[in-house]
Amino acid sequence: MKKIVFLVAALVLSVTAMAQVQEAYPSYVxxxxxxxxxxxPDEFYLSIVINERDSKGKITVETQQRQMIEAFSQLGIDVEKQLKMSDMNSVFFKKNNTLTTASYELKLNTSKEVAAVYAALDGLGISDISIARVDNTxxxxxxxxxxxxxxxxxxxxxxxxxxxxxxxxxxxxxxxxxxxxxxxxxxxxxxxxxxxxxxxxxxxxxxxxxxxxxxxxxxxxxxxx
Structure with missing residues (x-):
């Protein structure tokens, strides 16, 4: 009941205020x-996901991460400032098989850098890459x-x-x-x-x-x- 009274009172005040404005300015456009x-855009945020599966000749997430960071350094990317880990998790399946996933966000400043990163990661066999967002400073x-x-x-x-x-x-x-x-x-x-x-x-x-x-x-x- 209190809420209804409050809403009615607010409505009355609103109508009253509008009437006062109308009276003060009877002619307006x-x-x-x-x-x-x-x-x-001059800021590009890439989402990178690295997957690892238990299988013959598997490549661990740590190994792929090390290779990725090395490739970024060769491209002149400041990894400490521009690369952040978003998430890492493991899910256990039957027969003790494990799937480990690591997610990263990489900030770049030019479309040329984005193209170079795509090419470098493709060469490492990392294909789960997407443009998370773009922005302007x-x-x-x-x-x-x-x-x-x-x-x-x-x-x-x-x-x-x-x-x-x-x-x-x-x-x-x-x-x-x-x-x-x-x-x-x-x-x-x-x-x-x-x-x-x-x-x-x-x-x-x-x-x-x-x-x-x-x-x-x-x-x-x-x-x-």
């Missing part, structure tokens, strides 16, 4: 502003920029609408962030182009990544004068 930007600054552009676009639209009826806009008395946060970065799936069977021979393997889309939407109300 309501518009949405939208802006977007595409930026190149300046993404927060881009979010702020796009949010400001969305607001500027809302104002421009309001001015255009008001001008069409021979009026001007005054102050903005209402701003609602439709996105619910500072901006949204859509990390598109990576588009990768690497093929050992390709007829075209290139000096180095290459990878192509889609850009990161940053977008923002705001809802505004401006006084009509």
């Amino acid at each position: 309501q518009v949405e502003g939208y802006a977007e930007m595409e930026v190149d 300046e993404i927060e600054r881009y979010k702020d920029q796009v949010r400001a552009e969305a607001m500027a676009n809302a104002k421009k639209t309001a001015e255009s609408l008001a001008g069409a009826v021979g009026q001007k806009i005054g102050k903005c008395f209402y701003i609602y962030d439709i996105s619910g946060y500072r901006g949204v970065a859509r990390y598109a799936d990576s588009a990768m182009y690497m093929s050992a069977n390709s007829e075209m021979k290139v000096a180095e393997p290459t990878l192509e990544f889609k850009k990161i889309r940053v977008e923002h939407t705001v809802q505004t109300k401006f006084v009509l004068e």
Whole structure:
């Protein structure tokens, strides 16, 4: 019962507040502003999984890890800073067979490094590799920029609408962030182009990544004068 009373009271206050705003600004224009930007990723996070099975001539996770780290060092990767172990576990099956799995996350800074790592791991027989995510070191600054552009676009639209009826806009008395946060970065799936069977021979393997889309939407109300 208390919850119902509280909700009713909140609703009444909300309606009252809206009525007061309507009374204070009887003539206004309501518009949405939208802006977007595409930026190149400069941080690439790879998920690497190494598996070991009990079988004749098995290669342990430790051996594969040592080979992997050596390969990374040869590529100029700072293993201590850029490679982290995510998980390691063992599952026991019948006949004392054991499956051991180790998961890692590797942070890289260029698509060229990503291509080189894929090639190196493929040479070691490690094929369980995927792009966990991509990012940009300046993404927060881009979010702020796009949010400001969305607001500027809302104002421009309001001015255009008001001008069409021979009026001007005054102050903005209402701003609602439709996105619910500072901006949204859509990390598109990576588009990768690497093929050992390709007829075209290139000096180095290459990878192509889609850009990161940053977008923002705001809802505004401006006084009509």
